[in-house]
Amino acid sequence: xxxxxxxxxxxxxxxxxxxxxxxxxxxxxxxxxxxxxxxxxxxxxxxxxxxxxxxxxxxxxxxxxxxxxxxxxxxxxxxxxxxxxxxxxxxxxxxxxxxxxxxxxxx
Amino acid sequence: xxxxxxxxxxxxxxxxxxxxxxxxxxxxxxxxxxxxxxxxxxxxxxxxxxxxxxxxxxxxxxxxxxxxxxxxxxxxxxxxxxxxxxxxxxxxxxxxxxxxxxxxxxxxxxxxxxxxxxxxxxxxxxxxxxxxxxxxxxxxxxxxxxxxxxxxxxxxxxxxxxxxxxxxxxxxxxxxxxxxxxxxxxxxxxxxxxxxxxxxxxxxxxxxxxxxxxxxxxxxxxxxxxxxxxxxxxxxxxxxxxxxxxxxxxxxxxxxxxxxxxxxxxxxxxxxxxxxxxxxxxxxxxxxxxxxxxxxxxxxxxxxxxxxxxxxxxxxxxxxxxxxxxxxxxxxxxxxxxxxxxxxxxxxxxxxxxxxxxxxxxxxxxxxxxxxxxx
Numbered sequence: 001x002x003x004x005x006x007x008x009x010x011x012x013x014x015x016x017x018x019x020x021x022x023x024x025x026x027x028x029x030x031x032x033x034x035x036x037x038x039x040x041x042x043x044x045x046x047x048x049x050x051x052x053x054x055x056x057x058x059x060x061x062x063x064x065x066x067x068x069x070x071x072x073x074x075x076x077x078x079x080x081x082x083x084x085x086x087x088x089x090x091x092x093x094x095x096x097x098x099x100x101x102x103x104x105x106x107x
Numbered sequence: 108x109x110x111x112x113x114x115x116x117x118x119x120x121x122x123x124x125x126x127x128x129x130x131x132x133x134x135x136x137x138x139x140x141x142x143x144x145x146x147x148x149x150x151x152x153x154x155x156x157x158x159x160x161x162x163x164x165x166x167x168x169x170x171x172x173x174x175x176x177x178x179x180x181x182x183x184x185x186x187x188x189x190x191x192x193x194x195x196x197x198x199x200x201x202x203x204x205x206x207x208x209x210x211x212x213x214x215x216x217x218x219x220x221x222x223x224x225x226x227x228x229x230x231x232x233x234x235x236x237x238x239x240x241x242x243x244x245x246x247x248x249x250x251x252x253x254x255x256x257x258x259x260x261x262x263x264x265x266x267x268x269x270x271x272x273x274x275x276x277x278x279x280x281x282x283x284x285x286x287x288x289x290x291x292x293x294x295x296x297x298x299x300x301x302x303x304x305x306x307x308x309x310x311x312x313x314x315x316x317x318x319x320x321x322x323x324x325x326x327x328x329x330x331x332x333x334x335x336x337x338x339x340x341x342x343x344x345x346x347x348x349x350x351x352x353x354x355x356x357x358x359x360x361x362x363x364x365x366x367x368x369x370x371x372x373x374x375x376x377x378x379x380x381x382x383x384x385x386x387x388x389x390x391x392x393x394x395x396x397x398x399x400x401x402x403x404x405x406x407x408x409x410x411x412x413x414x415x416x417x418x419x420x421x422x423x424x425x426x427x428x429x430x431x432x433x434x435x436x437x438x439x440x441x442x443x444x445x446x447x448x449x450x451x452x453x454x455x456x457x458x459x460x461x462x463x464x465x466x467x468x469x470x471x472x473x474x475x476x477x478x479x480x481x482x
Contacts, residue, residue: 003164003165003170004168007170007192010192010193010317011192011193013303014193014200014204014303014307014317015193015194015200017301019301021303032167033167055167055168056385057168057324058323058324058325058363058364058367058390059324059348059363059364059367060167060168060363088385089168090383090385091168091169091170091321091323091324091383092189092190092321092322092323092326092383092385093170093190093191093192093319093321094190094383094385094386096385096386
């Protein structure tokens, strides 16, 4: 498990108190970084969420683009999930979470 | 205000340099006291007597970690440096977890306190969580009463009846709010141990120190370049932050880091407590004193002096920040030297010269509503 997966996994399990948290085995490479999802259930919720950890730095280009989100939905997110939870890791270890919904394709 | 008093004592020093304020009494007619005073004056120092080691992990995106709990506490208490990886800001994860798993701590003290006092043992995160639960509980109660009102309107109730019900509703909600307390809400918590909690306990039954204090790259530079705190040289630190062979480094690799550091240093040296603004979509948050004392007043965006963005870009960030009741500061960094000289100074490791070649200018961006803001 690389640093970002470990940090977000521990954040979900030991800070946010999520349940059944596991790292999904599927992955792909994106600009030299490993992209992999974490799946788990938020406390007081019945529904499982897919979490995408991405690092963010104050002084480097971010990996996070709409292309990456598209590729993640195509390659990793199964049909049952309507949305993913984006976990952005700041460079002081703070993790901020945002929902991204799959959206509809028009063509 | 006992709480404010304790905080002022605990966070006595705004930075990890302390004035020498504990010299012995000087008694003019006693020569021995002169000798002792001089000895103390000469031997005391105002900086940290040891250097704090850091662990730097990761390749492209580095994480600068402090693992020793005493060092973590020292950096937090002397200027609010770093963030606990599993905490909102102060590294409190260990104590929260000990409390949650009921190891070593008892809750008896909490229960003996009166309704409106916040127990001292509660961590900030816990208090926020309980406040949120109280708010949810209150809203549910209000919803119930509003349904009654709706029902009355559907049944064509008279205005008098409606007034009466509204009056009753207000009173009931007032009573409900008065009865709510931070202590009682605790009982509805689910404190069951989970399977994952066992990985936190070592073979001796002690809790594992899972949480480290993580420093922003600019914090780490400040703590080694400006203050002698970290056990790493600024040259070594910068070579880890930009992990490329020196001859291959381009201006684009270093310009953002320099710009962010210039602004960080600018506010730190003017007495502000500067922390990451990632939660608000900006670079930094400025606190007058620090997070335990008050909310941050300003959000800082760091920009190049020549930088110009589409108007919607400024307005959307300003709106988010205005919603959090903070003011947006646009901080422009101007560079006096040509790029190749900056690059040369970086490569030669002459950071004092390098950082002195930048100027900072600021603009406060504020939304103005003609009907509301008359001044």
